[in-house]
Amino acid sequence: MQYHVDGDLVAREEATVHVEDRGFRYGDAAFETCRAYGGEVFAWERHRRRLANTCETLGMPDAVPADLAVRVAETLDANDLADAYVRVSVTRGVQPGKLTPREAVDSTVVIQVKPLPRGGVDSDPVWDGHATVQTVKTRRTPSAAVPADAKTHNYLNGIMARLELRRVTNEGYQPDEALLRDIDGNLQEGTTSNIFFIDDGTLKTPATGELLPGITREHVLELAADESFPVETGTYSVDDLREADEAFLTNTTWELRPIDEVDGLQVGSGPVTNLLRRLYDQRVETRCY
Template sequence: MQYHVNGELVARENATVSVDDRGFRYGDAAFETCRAYGGEVYRWQRHAERLQRTCETLGMPDAVPDDLALRVAETLDANDLEGAYVRTSISRGVQLGKLTPDEDVDPTVVVYVRPLPRGGVDGERVWDDPAVVQSVKTRRPPDAALPADAKTHNYLNGILARLELRTASSDTYQPDEALIRDTDG
């Protein structure tokens, strides 16, 4: 597999991000997850616009490269993928040791892909049965605290909710998905 890292196609084993990158250190990054069919990203423009809005929310409005669509296409082509999971990530980049970000941004831009053929992996349908959904104690932060429409690298709420599901699971009860409520329930 090859990924696009900072404008270059690199082999998976060489695709790295600095430990001083703010996306790694603080979750200070935006992302979009997309689906490709026939080698083309479904509704790319909508994803690109949402990624731009998230970067604006994070105070880095110029971080999305003008050639991001080309980078995505090159990554799909380099891996000969028709059906794929596509994730674009943009962090504020490497900035050493302080919580307050620098005004100047040299973003880290990564395009990650993996095979995801139509109908699921190996032709197996992803889902046939009804889903078991369980509400969890973890609450969604209020929009006034963290903008709900910003897709950032910080998914701690979702992780905590999934850990709750794991705790609730037994031999006879296996919830598939967590229902995270707001602070008002």
């Protein structure tokens, strides 16, 4: 495997960053997880825009290189990959060990890839079975502390939630995702996913503000609007999810993953989830294959 590091393709084993890089020292960096289908990065402009927005939030608005799409294509080509996971990271770069960053930014840009199955119509999902999810005590970091719409390298909040899952995992119970609530106890998101559920025919998902609005989440809302589904974004409790007729998680790699179980209670898939999965596959097929 070859990765792209600061403009050069290098062997994975040699792909490193400086120990004084602020992405390593402080998590002072932005990233995007994308998925390539048939050699085409799906929703690339949306991912690039969110990456640029995160960099602007971090005070480094010019950190994303103009040739980023070319670098991604070079990385896919070098590894002979058409269907792949693609991660793009942009750090503030190497600077002295002071918390306050310099105004001048010489960003570090890293692109990593790995193979994934073909997507689109008649594809097999990357996940192994429907998801088991578990509510955790760790709360979602408030947006007033860390902007919720900034996708940064600092994932300590999610790591702490996943560590809680380790404590409840046993031979008969192995959760796939942790459910995060806000400080007031309202349902927000998974550690790496957004949440949808269907209640009496209405597709519902927590409103943005305290969660990261995912790119796949955007596509699902667009597909539902195209089908004239009743859609609601609002404030919900974990009980709303536990008592739902159907539920699923979304992220770029999983696409739409049905939720089988919430805190030991059965939920499962259904006609709305299955239809949205088919429509998402068709959108990928049309745009990328």
